[in-house]
Amino acid sequence: MIAWEAAALGLLTWASIRQFDLIGHGVRAITGVLAVVWVIGAWRILQHGVYVSSHGLLIRGLVRSRTMYWRDIAAVHLHRSTHKLGWWELQDDMTVLIERHDGATINTELWAQGVDFHARPKLFRAVYQEIRSRHQSAAGSS
Structure with missing residues (x-):
């Protein structure tokens, strides 16, 4: 590479x-x-990736980084993206999406077919579950 x-x-x-x-x-x-x-x-x-802490998430992309506090996050869910090419609809793979309380969605750098998870799909699910459980426990303690 x-x-x-x-x-x-x-x-x-x-x-x-x-x-x-x-x-x-x-x-x-x-x-x-x-x-x-x-x-x-x-x-x-x-430095690219999603970093989880007790306060929230730090999402580092190629150009910018953003911090999302657990109190600002409404939901964490999987999203299967699709791309249209003329009449055809191409299915992409799963990504983790963060939904804020104001309705905006934030795409994370977590992609099931990415370099980190391509050969380890169970690890992708485990990371997704960890983020969800951290969010749920933070929401429950508020």
């Missing part, structure tokens, strides 16, 4: 240098900028 990313980064750097006819400092600048973007993206991917 890293080899593909490094190759793509190298190709993007080479194409940028050629496109803009960069030389000297321009080459070093574009190489440095793209390397920094790659490192930041890799760091965000490593």
